[in-house]
Amino acid sequence: MDPHLLRTFVAVLEHRSFSHAASTLGYTQSAVSQHIAALEADLGTRLVERRPVSPTAAGARLMEHAPALLLRLDAARADLARLHHARPTRLTLACSPAALNPAVARTLAQLRAAADPLDLHVQILGRETVVQNVLTARADLGLVDGVAAPSDPLPLPDLGPASTLATAEQPLAVLFPDGHPLARRRSVRLTDLSQAQWIDAPDSALPLDRLRAVCRTDGFRPRIRHRGTDLLGLAALAAAGHGLTALPLPLAATLPDVTAVPVAEPRLVHRTELLHAAHPTDTARQLAELLTAGSTEAAPVRLLS
Template identity: 55%
Template structure:
């Protein structure tokens, strides 16, 4: 299966239009039509309906595979480039919001001291975007976070030859508005909060899917979704009574109307891990050492 044809197919499916896909890809509409016809001929089945332009059943199945296939191709290219090239003179670090904690600034200062001339750029983005960005070579390193059992690593996407280095872990807390009936407690368990209102903020708090898995319950439901990456906005939503959130214990206390209560059960921790292409990449090793210290 030609990856160029696959890329064209995905773009047409996303755009819902041959002409829009041609514009995005820089092809003629005729070339796009030829790509789709060639892919359909290769697989022996129609993949797209033409009016409207939507995937057929087999096309939907192909779309499920296309994203991971294209990402693995990008990851392979990035891994080869890392293998043949010298460490870059500039470092682009992708970081999820909670992984880009207060001590990251000091860690990067130390890294620049030990690697004179290193130019550093930090991009704060979602957890999935961090992992995919490292795999595709857009980020030299990634700093991501999540919750896990104390002895377990984070569960990450299948992204090929990425190495991970654990750099920190800490207890979890539940963020509640000060007027919440449980705000005065010293400790809470998730079982006590199964029926509470929750904020679904998958890039700035513990993902609700992970909390459901930890409690083996589907009772943890979202009352509002937050798709951003700003912790202050998330805490403001908590303060306004829109729902609760599970966060690392070190989260800055920047909203007076929010209190945090230690989460005692189940036994989970907030983990931060460094993602990189090779375990011996000097900048990755140096940054991991500073972060752990």
């Protein structure tokens, strides 16, 4: 299966348009049509309905595999490029919003003091983009956060020879507007809130599909959708009554006009994990050691799974 054809296939279905895919990829529309036809001939089945543009049953099945396959190829290319283009005085750390906490900031100051000169870059991104940037060498290390049972790893995808290790586990809290009746509670049970209105904020708060999975319910339906990494904006929406959201308790307690109430049941923690390539630079390895020095994790570094 030619990856160039597969990349065209993904672009066509993401844009639902041959012409938009051509513009994005820098091809002519005729070339895009030829790519799709060649991929269909290779696989022996029709993949894309032309009018309107949509996947066939086979195309939908292929789309379940294609993005991960292309990312894995990009990760392999990036891993080889690191052998010849590593820049020892440059370090890029990618973080999901709730993963960049005061402890991480202090650790970066330690690194700067020990590794002067250092060209340090910090990226605040959605969780999926953090993983992608580390695997494709746009970042040297990543910090991703999520919800899990105590000491359980985050459910990260299998994307090859990259390693993760926990750096922190913190209590989970739900944000209520100040004055909300439940804001006076000492703790809450998530299952009691499954039918409440929630804010869908997958890049900054805990994704609602993850809450549905851990609580084994089809609740946690969004009233409003928040896209981006702005935690203050998210708190403002919660304070105005647009819906509930869940964040780590230490972070939630610092946000204005909301009350953070700890989650008592189910037994969950907000977990942050460090992600790095299998062969990090010396500076990246030094930062990884500093970030995990205070971790209570006894388990060894694991492959993404």
